Amino acid sequence: MEVNDRIHGFCLQHKEYIPEVDSTAYTFEHEKSGARLFFLENGDDNKVFSISFRTPPVDDTGVAHIVEHSTLCGSRKYPLKEPFVELVKGSLNTFLNAMTYPDKTMYPVASRNDKDFQNLMDVYLDAVFYPNMRENPQVLMQEGWHYEIEKPEDPLTYSGVVYNEMKGALSSPDDLLESRIMHALYPTTTYGHESGGDPEAIPDLTQEAFIAFHAKYYHPSNSYIYLYGAMDIAEKLRYLDEEYLSHFDRIPVPSKIDLQPEFSHLERETVAYPVSEEEGTAEKTFLALSWTTGQSLDHKAMMGLEILEHALLRTPAAPLRKALVDAKLGKDVDSIFETDMLQPFFSIVVNNAEPERLDTFYHLAMTKLQQLAE
Template sequence: MNLELNNKLHGFVLEQIKDIKDAKGTLYMFRHVQTNAELCWLKRDDKNKTFAITFKTIPDNDTGVFHILEHSVLNGSKQYPVREPFVELLKSSLQTFLNAFTYPDKTMYPVSSRNDKDYMNLISVYMDAVFQPAIYTNPNIFLQEGWHYQIHDVNEEMEYSGVVLNEMKGAFSSVDETIVDELNRMLFPDNCYKYVSGGDPRYITDLTYEKFIETHQKFYHPSNARIWVDGNLDIDEVLRFIHEEYFVNYQKEEMDFAIPMQKVLPAVHNRISYEVSENEPTENRSHISFAKIISTYDSYVQNIAWSALSSTLVANNESPLKKAILDNNLGEDVDLDLYDGIQQPWLVLTIRNTDADKYNAIRETLRSATSELVKNGLDHEELHATINQMEFRYRESHEPAGLMYGQRAMDSWLYGGDLAEPLSNGKIFDILREKIEQGYFEELLSSFLLDEEHLNSLTVVPSTTMGAERIADEKKRLADIKASSEENVLKYIEQNKALDLWQQSSDTKEQLATLPKIHLSEIDEKPEDLPLQIEKVQSVKTLVHPAQESGIVYLFFYFSLAGITIKHLPAVGLFTDLLMNLPTTKKTVRELQRAVRKDLGSLNIVTDVYSPDNRSDACIPVLAVSCSVLERNVDKVVPLILEVIKDTKFTKEEILPILKQGNEGARQSIIMNGHSFAMRRVSAHHSAEGVFREYIGGYENALFSKKLEDNYDEMIDEVINEFEMYQEVLFSKDRLIASVTGNHLDVVEEFIAGINRIEAQGNVV
């Protein structure tokens, strides 16, 4: 196939070719002449092929129409009239990724597969879903995925129901969602980012079926499509299919969906409430945020610099801005988050669990701490270490890599920028290292927190009555609607009957047969070889995997948790959370985390569990120490790991703030993802693995941590004794299985030599 500039292929013209060294690939940029659709192929030596079609979707209200569309188009289409093709594909396809995403200004539908035939099948189903969805002939899809009046009898109370509506009600119960949505309204009063793209439950019910259909017709058109394909694939077949099956039926339309640049306006301060239950305490439960638009999508150096600076300023309790707030008892935690992936990224600093009347003291403390940092300089070693780790993660491969590259490209492509630029950001890390010595990071910090003329602030206070008021308002609104028209009520009852009938129906054999299948002849009979060598290092079973082309070494040390009773599992969960977040006998927390960022790619200590042969009556719980490191830094691994697991100091003064921060995170997680906690708890009644997961990271674990916080002085000494015993007992050679990539058995040997315990301790608690 002749891939030369300006050549035409199946209705597409090849407009640009660029080498992308960071991705070890070549970027081919096509435009479909008839529709003006754009398609980019990143040709790489990757069998895991990715396809994603993205539409620029600009909301003009809070009804969440694009979120509802994202759900709805995956409920059957013209060629594939199946109720849930998404679910059926999960059963039958060889897909390695299958999903859809709603962003503030775009909607993406990505798939990936290692099998050529399956890849084309997935493209077919997704193209039909977005361009020929069943929503035009089946309004029940909108009622199910969006919203409807739920009523089955004239004597019943009427309710609102719908998948997206209920999902967003859950999201809006989170204080984080409340903060982000309000800040978007404050920062972007003149463009689409002021709206909640996922939908505000108060306004989702304003969306009509007619407007829903009209929105699909307006935005889901090839002239508004950007298609990303990635991997080692037959581009001729992909282009032919897209053109002949879909794009040939469309003509170019003018799609003016440009997002106006938001002018940075004088700062405002808002105060709003968020919902807590009637019996929750409200003291020290306010949150205070400071936010500002800080750049544009193509300010690549600045945006990556802010990511590095955020980590330096608030990564741990010893980081300068967080320490200033904690030391002055002005809050329990501090976050600094960059919201990018949009046309104008913005930054927000949030002080969590404080009192609203501490606003002035917080502002003065931040002003003072920032001025001192700008005057005396930031910790340059810390910045170097953070940039090292960021570069490591940038260059490290993740699956599906094609999706990651596609998302990066879209961060520029969507706004008319050069999509090759965000795929070539590797050069920026050296630029940032040079800028450390030039005062660049101090200037950035000053421009954010000391330029108060444009620094917006938000105080969010808890309300114990807001929930009851919201429910009462909704009930009254529904009662008024019901009372206003008996004819409409009867119509809603019939609507619900039809919806129930459709939801209870099953796909026919003929409908299911429309979904594309893979024949056995199209599947490689021989599974892909995953080379593995099992060695013994000082009697420790060690799994040896091939070296990575990236030059990255991966090490895993699995310590059996056999003998730990259920009663003590929550303490083990907290134990692993504290490692890496407390000082050691040799280093402060900042020094420890700096060493990890400087010399390693990652170092994680977690608990996990495996079920042998999927048995429900047995499991293998482990404490896993995992590490990634460049070949040249392998010698730094063992001393750091041993220091963390053997020399961490458990002091009550330093554990308490970490415990509080963890408990607040767990509380928000339960509010946002209560269903997952419920599922984990139910699973504990059915399998040994479920029991472990419930006590190590479920509701039982949350109860233990909250009880410890509430009875801290009475309980903490005993818990610390437990932690110190775990240090002595769990990290034993006889509990260990190791895993390593490449020829690095010497590292495993060095690690084993550093472990003092040789014999297993049996039942340790």
């Protein structure tokens, strides 16, 4: 295949050998639907397929996360209640999952068996493009939220797979801290919303908004398909075109990610989190100093920041970590460098501290960073 060749509805836009992974990379675009496809060809018999969609949330209802769960609750060709569970039990897969990120949703699978790999691809493609969730309102109730009551005299409560999952996730102070850092750093962009869903907001999700989110973002024009390994790529392109992509026309999808403008001054935010009555609040405060750090597409800067994080904070002798530990601001020092998004962020965190140590923490961290930079 050469650049500008047309194969089963796809146009080959770029071809390059990548010596670091001993693979040839091909970038395709499906001309009718607008779907993009990246193929990494090599001799690995562990074949990988993934289809991903840009899914920026506009609120905290967790609609992106709930849709990710719900697409795998039966589809046009596979009208089972939970085909995903059946695949886990019976497939020869070496990897099978789906993941919601702050701005995208991914559906990756892998298998070393050709027939099994083809079947996994078909189950996932049918799930994302033709899910039963569009006609069956009970899917949102099961995967998102519903009212629950055991006895007539009991109070109404909320339940649901994602609702309960996020109640557990955001009961962890560390996970809640990261969520609140993002809310503070990105007040005007999609990254300020909890893509997994905040239990306070999940019950606000309606069936109409749920279906509209899928219709808006789960289209080939908003997708990126990834293939890896030893396979007959022409046969895979033919299958993708005939079975799925040729049934869609290219459309504009408003899923662009906006960048958060810089603040004019240092912002401070205080957020409470629950502790049990027996624990008390002594030395239960987290102190965090956070920045947005460029764009993840700047690979050199991202690599530099990863090295800096390790050098400054990730070893017992790391100078910034040592300065903060020696100052006895808290029991431990941690860091967060989140790069799985367009506009990453970097945080320095002191655990088991007290609120009145905040100014000392800030001035010590900034002074030490300045000294190290010089």
